[in-house]
Amino acid sequence: MSAGTARSVAHRSRLAATRRLCSNWQMSNPEDADGRTPLHASGGDSVDLQQYLDAQAAAGGHSTIPLSDLLRPFMSPAVRLRAKQVATAVSRPVSRRKARDEEVAGGLKLHLGSGGNNLAGWTNVDLVGARADVAWDLRRPLPFADQIAGAVFLEHVLEHMTVSEGMAVLRHAFRVLAPGGIIRVGVPDAGLYARSYAVGDGILDDLRPGRPTRMLALGEVFQEHGHVSAWDGETLALVIEAVGFSGAVVMAGGESQIVPAPDSAVRIPETVYVEAAVPGP
Numbered sequence: 001m002s003a004g005t006a007r008s009v010a011h012r013s014r015l016a017a018t019r020r021l022c023s024n025w026q027m028s029n030p031e032d033a034d035g036r037t038p039l040h041a042s043g044g045d046s047v048d049l050q051q052y053l054d055a056q057a058a059a060g061g062h063s064t065i066p067l068s069d070l071l072r073p074f075m076s077p078a079v080r081l082r083a084k085q086v087a088t089a090v091s092r093p094v095s096r097r098k099a100r101d102e103e104v105a106g107g108l109k110l111h112l113g114s115g116g117n118n119l120a121g122w123t124n125v126d127l128v129g130a131r132a133d134v135a136w137d138l139r140r141p142l143p144f145a146d147q148i149a150g151a152v153f154l155e156h157v158l159e160h161m162t163v164s165e166g167m168a169v170l171r172h173a174f175r176v177l178a179p180g181g182i183i184r185v186g187v188p189d190a191g192l193y194a195r196s197y198a199v200g201d202g203i204l205d206d207l208r209p210g211r212p213t214r215m216l217a218l219g220e221v222f223q224e225h226g227h228v229s230a231w232d233g234e235t236l237a238l239v240i241e242a243v244g245f246s247g248a249v250v251m252a253g254g255e256s257q258i259v260p261a262p263d264s265a266v267r268i269p270e271t272v273y274v275e276a277a278v279p280g281p
Helices: 003-021 049-058 068-074 077-090 092-105 163-176 190-199 203-207 214-223 233-243
Strands: 109-112 123-126 149-155 177-188 246-251 271-277
Touching (some): 109 163, 149 163, 190 203, 203 214, 233 271
Parallel strands (some): 109 149, 149 177
16 A cells, blocks of 8 residues: 555544534634535536535624624625734733743643634633633734743644744744743645645545535635645744754644643644744753
């Protein structure tokens, strides 16, 4: 069995397991899984082009910011993002105090870019409107002391930034992690999608079903949902080590040096994860 075939078989096994786990799942917020909404016309066929475009235009989650959902139809994604960034900047003094409180509690683990998926036992950090423990713009140095955290987790965050911006965020994480601390990063596996499109193994169709064409399904990974960069395991490991982390290695979803693994079950099938550590003293 070739390496590519082995990857495909392993992926299909993970996909089947996740579908059993989430058999009744219907996505209420496209940000929960980067828009992997099943699209089907009556009878299970693919939707036509106009239905697809209408669904893309209507996609959007729900915010905790007052009146935000009422204004959503009149604001572009870029304007909404800018509004959240401004609100987060205004709340910075309060967020710094919350960060200090989290440090005092001890055992700090940081979930950066939590996106409303708050993890128990972690300090969840994101922009205003994401219901995070600490509202913060990840492009700024984190409001935590040097070498204070034992673990940092980012899942489906870096693809919303340029590679350079993502490296800046990883440097902020490096600063707050203690020697030996673990970083775990998950991103949509653009390599998995691209290989599936090229060889027609069905993974693309399984993960993003009902699209009018397979190219439109593939394009979502690179161009939709606010994505501005594309990643595979090789690229992610390279970038993480370039920041200063050591021993970057691709990990299977649900398998981690962090116990329990913080991965979202819904995201695992399309995600590549890399873990690395801050070098010891």
